[in-house]
Amino acid sequence: MQSSPALLELAGVSKTFGGVEALSRVDFTLRSGEIHGLVGENGAGKSTLMKIIAGVHAEYCGVMRLNGAEVRFRSAREARDAGVGMVHQELSIMRDLSVAENVFLGSQPTSRLGLVDWRRMAREAGEHLRGLGIAVDPRAPMASLPIGMQQLVELSRVLFSGARIIILDEPTSALSAPEVERLFAVLRRLRESGKSIVFISHFLDDVLKIADTVTVLRNGEKIATAATGGIDKRWIIERMIGAGHEQLEESYTAEIALAAASSAPIVLETTDLAYGRAYRHVGLRLRAGEVLGIYGFMGCGQIELARTLFGKIRPEHGAVKVDGRPRRFRSTASARKAGIAYVPESRRSMLFALEPIYKNISISVLDRLSRLLLKPAQERKIARGHIERLRIRPPSAERRLGTLSGGNQQKVGLAKWLTYAPRVLVLSEPTRGMDVGAKDDVVKIVRGLRAQGIAVLVVSTEPETVLALADRILVMKKGEIVREFAGEAVSKDRLLAAA
Amino acid sequence: MSREAVETAPGERTGRMRGWLRGQLRNIAPFITLLFLVVFFSLASPSFATLGNLSNILTQISITGIMATGLTFVILCAEIDLSVASVANATGIIVAFFTVQDASVNIANIPLPGGPAILLALASCLVLGVVTAFGITRIGIPSFIMTLAMLQIGAGICAMLVRGQIAYAVPSIIATLGSRSLGPVPWLVIVAAVILGLGHIVLTYTRFGRYVYMTGGNREAAEYSGVNVRLIVAAVMVISAVCSGVAGMLGVAHFGSAQEEEFDTYLLDSISAVVVGGTSLFGGQGGIPNTVVGLFVLGVLNNGLDHINIDSFLKILIRGLILLAALIVNVYAQRLRAEGPKG
Numbered sequence: 103m104q105s106s107p108a109l110l111e112l113a114g115v116s117k118t119f120g121g122v123e124a125l126s127r128v129d130f131t132l133r134s135g136e137i138h139g140l141v142g143e144n145g146a147g148k149s150t151l152m153k154i155i156a157g158v159h160a161e162y163c164g165v166m167r168l169n170g171a172e173v174r175f176r177s178a179r180e181a182r183d184a185g186v187g188m189v190h191q192e193l194s195i196m197r198d199l200s201v202a203e204n205v206f207l208g209s210q211p212t213s214r215l216g217l218v219d220w221r222r223m224a225r226e227a228g229e230h231l232r233g234l235g236i237a238v239d240p241r242a243p244m245a246s247l248p249i250g251m252q253q254l255v256e257l258s259r260v261l262f263s264g265a266r267i268i269i270l271d272e273p274t275s276a277l278s279a280p281e282v283e284r285l286f287a288v289l290r291r292l293r294e295s296g297k298s299i300v301f302i303s304h305f306l307d308d309v310l311k312i313a314d315t316v317t318v319l320r321n322g323e324k325i326a327t328a329a330t331g332g333i334d335k336r337w338i339i340e341r342m343i344g345a346g347h348e349q350l351e352e353s354y355t356a357e358i359a360l361a362a363a364s365s366a367p368i369v370l371e372t373t374d375l376a377y378g379r380a381y382r383h384v385g386l387r388l389r390a391g392e393v394l395g396i397y398g399f400m401g402c403g404q405i406e407l408a409r410t411l412f413g414k415i416r417p418e419h420g421a422v423k424v425d426g427r428p429r430r431f432r433s434t435a436s437a438r439k440a441g442i443a444y445v446p447e448s449r450r451s452m453l454f455a456l457e458p459i460y461k462n463i464s465i466s467v468l469d470r471l472s473r474l475l476l477k478p479a480q481e482r483k484i485a486r487g488h489i490e491r492l493r494i495r496p497p498s499a500e501r502r503l504g505t506l507s508g509g510n511q512q513k514v515g516l517a518k519w520l521t522y523a524p525r526v527l528v529l530s531e532p533t534r535g536m537d538v539g540a541k542d543d544v545v546k547i548v549r550g551l552r553a554q555g556i557a558v559l560v561v562s563t564e565p566e567t568v569l570a571l572a573d574r575i576l577v578m579k580k581g582e583i584v585r586e587f588a589g590e591a592v593s594k595d596r597l598l599a600a601a
Numbered sequence: 602m603s604r605e606a607v608e609t610a611p612g613e614r615t616g617r618m619r620g621w622l623r624g625q626l627r628n629i630a631p632f633i634t635l636l637f638l639v640v641f642f643s644l645a646s647p648s649f650a651t652l653g654n655l656s657n658i659l660t661q662i663s664i665t666g667i668m669a670t671g672l673t674f675v676i677l678c679a680e681i682d683l684s685v686a687s688v689a690n691a692t693g694i695i696v697a698f699f700t701v702q703d704a705s706v707n708i709a710n711i712p713l714p715g716g717p718a719i720l721l722a723l724a725s726c727l728v729l730g731v732v733t734a735f736g737i738t739r740i741g742i743p744s745f746i747m748t749l750a751m752l753q754i755g756a757g758i759c760a761m762l763v764r765g766q767i768a769y770a771v772p773s774i775i776a777t778l779g780s781r782s783l784g785p786v787p788w789l790v791i792v793a794a795v796i797l798g799l800g801h802i803v804l805t806y807t808r809f810g811r812y813v814y815m816t817g818g819n820r821e822a823a824e825y826s827g828v829n830v831r832l833i834v835a836a837v838m839v840i841s842a843v844c845s846g847v848a849g850m851l852g853v854a855h856f857g858s859a860q861e862e863e864f865d866t867y868l869l870d871s872i873s874a875v876v877v878g879g880t881s882l883f884g885g886q887g888g889i890p891n892t893v894v895g896l897f898v899l900g901v902l903n904n905g906l907d908h909i910n911i912d913s914f915l916k917i918l919i920r921g922l923i924l925l926a927a928l929i930v931n932v933y934a935q936r937l938r939a940e941g942p943k944g
Contacts, residue, residue, distance in 0.1 A: 412825070414824065414825070433824075433829050433831065434824050434825060434826075434827050434828075434829075435827050435828060435829035435832075436829075437827065438826075438827025439827075443827075444825060446825050450819075450821075450822075451819075451821040451822055451825055452822050452825050452826070453819070453822055454815060454818045454819050454822055454823075454885075455819070456818055456885060456886065456938060457814075457815070457818060457885075461811070461815070465811075465815055465823070465826045465828065466826045466827055468808050468811060468812075469808065472808055473808075474807055474808065475806050475807055475808075476806055476807060476808060476810075476811060518826065
């Protein structure tokens with residue numbers, strides 16, 4: 103590997119966002135015919151680094167060299183023209199077009215009359231896909247293909263547009279084991295033909311299996327680069343979470359004792375719940391006064407599971423019981439009536455930016471507050487109570503929500519479920535994007551709810567959040583619960599290793 | 602702007618004032634338009650600013666006002682109802698269809714007493730509204746297309762029932778409300794005022810009204826707050842259809858005849874009234890007071906143009922331009938409010 107020349111070289115690359123350093127003097131070398139794994143925790147700087155290579159971020163310090171010549175891409179288009187292609191986790195395919203049209207997207211072959219030459223397009227797309235070892239009918243509509251095949255078609259489009267360097271962002275997160283094998287076969291073939299691949303992933307087993315080299319990022323710095331031959335998963339995790347730095351190590355390997363098994367009554371129970379590709383075989387039990395954490399990487403099905411429990415998604419299989427009674431939620435309104443509350447992960451989808459704070463808080467309890475006529479005085483009183491207790495700033499019930507800071511908006515989102523306590527509170531990414539103080543407030547709120555006997559389900563991709571809040575932790579991986587941590591000590595590195 | 606405003610007290614006050622004005626643009630602009638039109642026509646024509654003409658204007662906007670009440674609910678929910686005029690026409694014809702007609706009227710109708718005739722007509726528009734609601738909320742057809750289909754269905758019902766003929770008689774209570782007066786005030790104006798007032802009370806003081814605003818303001822957030830948004834959308838479509846039906850029955854009495862295509866101009870008028878008044882096309886902002894101002898803007902404009910010497914064909918163009926201006930203000934106001942001053 104060392105003998106092959108450096109195709110792409112980054113030296114001392116730094117990038118700041120509004121004073122916060124996302125990348126700090128990172129060196130990165132990609133050789134021809136190499137598959138290079140890039141790993142690190144959320145926020146370690148993987149995406150920022152790749153966006154610089156793909157021309158999305160044009161403002162940065164440091165030097166990038168392609169084939170030895172210094173380059174600086176000012177747009178994604180410039181990067182693409184120079185041979186850098188990217189396949190995102192969320193595929194950018196056209197579902198309603200055929201495979202061939204997707205391969206040729208934007209560059210359809212035309213006949214002399216300027217019309218699309220359909221026959222030639224299908225033939226050439228077919229040849230191209232066969233050349234990559236992908237067996238698919240080029241005339242098939244994209245939507246009819248399984249997601250693994252859609253991904254391969256998108257990959258082939260990136261190649262077809264002339265990419266020599268291909269960046270794959272979490273390519274295996276939604277794939278089943280045989281699909282991963284098929285993807286790897288294609289990647290190996292590309293490597294043999296001299297293409298270079300950057301393989302970003304949380305799935306360390308996958309990285310170790312396919313990559314020749316691994317680079318570990320942590321807090322915006324490059325920690326290590328090593329050939330995969332001599333390292334193992336343990337080695338990578340230690341570097342991802344900072345073994346060696348005493349304090350950091352402590353925060354990552356510190357053992358948090360989970361609560362002893364509770365004998366409180368079961369409030370929420372699911373059996374063999376399944377929804378499409380998102381998740382399957384989900385059986386969980388949640389007891390009164392218990393905080394259950396569900397940890398998993400982005401796209402592991404945990405968000406869909408949370409939405410199912412609030413009646414937004416109807417499961418295809420399995421049963422949900424609340425307080426021992428089987429429930430089928432026809433709408434979010436019926437889930438709320440059954441005593442379930444839900445705080446979604448994005449503020450946009452839980453709050454009314456143009457309405458005052460008190461209306462944002464009272465919306466979920468209006469039916470208990472009034473049968474027909476509104477009682478605005480009572481609404482305001484409830485809102486003022488929450489504003490005081492949750493330290494919402496500025497402390498005015500009349501203030502339009504959109505003028506509050508993000509963390510305060512998130513508190514309002516929580517406050518609306520606290521007036522009349524629900525039986526079950528489902529929190530999706532409750533601390534995302536919050537500063538430390540606001541995170542502490544959320545932890546206090548959740549502890550207070552637990553003390554009242556409310557069952558809380560915390561769904562998060564951030565291990566710190568789950569560890570800070572949960573009494574018991576389930577780890578989800580590719581739509582299934584793969585591990586339970588209960589009544590024992592758990593640490594961040596063990597969580598990461600399980601996912 | 603806001604940063605400078607913090608430094609000095611007077612600057613802060615003007616900054617706040619400007620912020621408030623920005624937020625209120627959708628309410629202020631229609632009102633200023635109305636004032637401008639009233640002043641303009643009063644100066645331009647001596648016959649405009651008279652008590653008799655005020656009564657004219659009120660009568661002219663009453664039927665539109667009843668339809669616009671239902672439409673205000675719909676547009677607040679960020680939906681649209683293109684079938685209002687058609688449903689009104691159908692309901693008006695249905696009530697005439699069930700009334701004893703003069704021997705000279707050549708329609709194979711089914712004469713019933715007044716009460717059952719009115720109930721059947723109300724039930725008809727209710728059913729049309731339920732069908733619309735079902736199509737939108739259960740099947741998932743966008744309201745724009747669903748109500749376009751309902752527009753055609755309403756026209757079809759009209760055509761089937763009167764078959765090119767004209768009916769004249771309606772139940773006596775409808776005739777009274779549509780064409781007689783209580784003292785100097787036409788009953789039609791009273792009914793319109795009551796319906797607009799009821800609409801305002803429901804939207805402002807009831808739980809349902811709050812859900813309408815919240816559903817229009819952010820449907821996803823309303824759903825994640827446990828509001829049954831499909832039920833709310835269904836309800837506003839039914840409310841709109843029933844308002845249209847009432848407007849249709851009174852309209853037939855007001856015109857003195859029931860025939861095809863006699864409400865066609867009311868579709869544009871009622872949508873214009875709501876939008877010109879400043880209710881947001883994106884939902885969640887506005888209300889009945891806005892609609893009332895919008896009704897007067899349109900009413901004064903239509904009436905005033907008759908009082909001054911102007912090419913009657915130009916009138917149509919002027920109305921189009923006014924509507925365009927209102928749309929621009931509407932979208933602009935939404936942007937200003939969404940960007941939001943800190944005040």
